């Protein structure tokens with residue numbers, strides 16, 4: 001059959017090769033075209049047989065699976081590698097992905113996991129190739145040649161303190177912009193270790209995440225980014241954080257930049273839910289953002305940290321109009337008034353959102369954004385107002401000189 005997935009099995013243990021061959025023999029859309037017992041043999045066979053997918057054991061005596069995968073990229077670039085390992089540690093995973101593997105299976109795996117991985121890898125690879133065939137020439141400035149739309153706006157949700165409502169408001173603003181303002185919206189969970197965008201949207205944690213994109217990001221442009229972005233029933237699209245904290249290290253700063261550039265090229269609005277940690281990646285996101293929605297609550301620690309952040313933002317050369325203050329739970333009676341906050345930080349609050357524990361928690365527990373489940377609530381109206389204010393505005397031109405930023409970044413870490 002012409003559209004069968006051609007698989008090459010590589011494992012130094014003969015029983016494993018036989019077992020895998022038998023398992024795959026039951027699948028009508030998969031054909032085992034050969035099997036190799038070493039990395040070297042795998043390279044020779046891959047060149048000769050042009051398999052679509054190579055099932056590669058990571059531990060082999062002569063040339064291990066990682067070295068073989070690296071060489072395959074040059075000698076049989078059409079073959080996508082699915083790495084198999086008895087060790088599930090992050091380091092193995094990271095090294096495999098960096099070598100160019102597309103998937104990672106921890107032994108023992110079920111035949112379902114095996115065939116699903118093979119099919120998914122194959123589909124992604126095929127989509128990537130067809131995209132490259134359709135758009136053979138890329139613009140020299142690095143932007144997608146196929147799409148001459150205006151680049152979208154990147155909005156970063158940030159706060160120097162956690163638990164103030166960034167994720168909650170980011171998710172709902174994304175939904176509001178998509179449903180009521182008709183924007184093409186993608187939401188990026190940049191809380192790479194403990195992202196909870198997926199929970200708020202009730203998305204299956206087995207979905208693809210930014211960690212699956214890592215190998216492509218190391219190689220170059222993320223060609224098939226769309227296959228990693230999940231469609232949510234509300235109409236927004238979501239790029240999830242990795243499913244477990246140790247996978248966060250697969251996501252590099254340069255990778256995140258490429259992702260945001262690519263998403264900006266094909267969406268009206270890219271909303272990024274950042275962590276409170278100031279690291280290179282967070283700074284890169286804030287640098288790239290057109291607008292930083294800096295969220296605070298009526299708590300003394302939140303206000304203190306905000307004051308520090310505003311000083312840092314100033315040192316980084318961010319225009320005051322790029323940094324917007326969003327006061328969440330603005331009406332909660334905690335003995336601090338909005339005017340006290342403004343006085344303390346020396347700036348006006350730009351947007352306010354009311355506190356509505358009932359709507360927010362009810363929505364959270366059901367995995368449905370409150371903007372959908374309680375559209376009439378004041379908190380939803382506030383979120384819509386925020387979305388309208390941001391998406392309706394012109395992009396903010398970057399102003400800071402690069403050297404100034406570097407100096408400011410150095411001093412930035414001094415106060416942590």
Ligand SMILES: Nc1ncnc2c1ncn2[C@@H]1O[C@H](COP(=O)(O)OP(=O)(O)O)[C@@H](O)[C@H]1O
Pocket residue numbers: 159161162163164165166167168169328329353354355356357358360361364379
């Ligand atoms: N406007 C609001 N009214 C009531 N509760 C809120 C509101 N915004 C956020 N919360 C609650 O505050 C908590 C922290 O929100 P979360 O979005 O996870 O914060 P962050 O992402 O900044 O850590 C959650 O329990 C959330 O339900």
Ligand SMILES: [Mg+2]
Pocket residue numbers: 166167168191196
């Ligand atoms: Mg959060």
